Amino acid sequence: MSLHEIIFIILSVVSIVTALGVIISKNPVNSVLSLIVLFFSITCHYVMLNAQFLAIVNFIVYMGAIMVLFLFVIMLLNLNSELEPQKRNWLKYAGAVSGGALLLVITGILRSASMASLDMNTASDIGLIKNLGNVLFKQYVVPFEISSILFLSAMIGAVVLGKKD
């Protein structure tokens, strides 16, 4: 077994365990903390694929910003198990059935999709920041600008909604 494989297996185990932890743990703060560790292991997966820019952006945006806000909100909500309203049983069954249906659909798609195999040993350089920038600002400059305008309008919308008392 090469070092790559060993690290990959460890990371995958961490990812799956923490992903389960997000949905299984009863305390919402623990859920959020598991989600943070999950994002960290995904960042490590990106590094293994030599996608350094994607890795660091995932690190900054998801771990550093979004999860801080999640934690922020959940800490302030002060959730207690005694105060939480009991969910009805049929709601749980409906959730399980619809979740299972979604899982089936996703597995079906993934089975039929042709996955281009990625060779781990011949590291591709497309994930390095220079190459990625060249692709984004030359080949895909129009979609890139459109999505940035979309983000800007979403930001302005959020501020406008937040200001309205």
Next chain:
Amino acid sequence: MTFLGIDLLFALEKILLISAVLAVSLVVAMYCTWGERKVAGWIQDRIGPDRAGPLGLLQPLADGGKLFFKEEIIPTNANRGLFILGPSLAMLTACMTGAVLPWGDTLTFGNTQVSLQVADINVGILYIFGVVGLGVYGIMIGGWASNNKFSLLAAVRGASQIISYELAMGLSLIALLMLTGTLSLKEIVEQQRAGYWNVVYQPLGFFLFLICAFAECNRAPFDLPEAENELNGGYHLEYSSMKLGFFLFAEYINMFISSALMATLYFGGYSFPYMDQIGLDGNWLTILGMGALFFKTICFIFFFMWVRWTLPRFRYDQLMKLGWKVLIPLALVNMLITGALILWQQS
């Protein structure tokens, strides 16, 4: 010799380098606590610590020993695991940043060249930015797990302060990156070695970065998360013994690392004027360069302390107003001017 495809000599070199960087950060942070009190004493016309050893130089050891032997108290209603995780995370994130800073040029031993930088990754600045963002978790988790309203308030303050100032910090960095065209810290230093220091081209950017560094380190005048007269001590209110020590210590490590970062980004890092003209070569030049970097870092640390003992603390709304309504627009203007100048120069 290889094991699992890794060259063992390479691994040994990196492990030694990591240990050295870690040891230096810890020792410098230790003596920052001594320096802080000496500077405070000097500014307030007192003597400062002078009992433990000559000039009070053993004071940090005495403090550390005291903190280790104090009784450790974990509050009954605190979340035990997270209560311990808080200071651990604060220390971890503080120590992680030093990995990408170039502490010097290369040293040559016989045929092997040892670069005095643990990892020259090509997203170096973004890495530092990411790890700084993680620093907030230590404060938030520690403050929440204490199950105390003052700690929670301080944790929330810390989180919103760090997120707000991260924006202005990132924007001021973008202007610098437009100028250098690289994210690798080593290359940024090499560029400054050949030309002028970046602070000449980016005075406003440096000023904004400096202010944001104060806020990110929770240093006065932005030490709102530990405002003792409003919050009884802040996020580490319930902590005792070395866990409290780790929180305070992490702050000093952060101060050291951000001083070194500012020296690297804006003041030439390990390069100094006339470096390539004085006729020294190889290892001596590298060692002199390291000395130069440490001198610059210590100047910044002194500046941090000087400001702390000079300026009063901001009010919370003033802090937010400064961050969002002054620093971010200024950083945007700085970015626009830099971009326009670069375009004008190219055409």
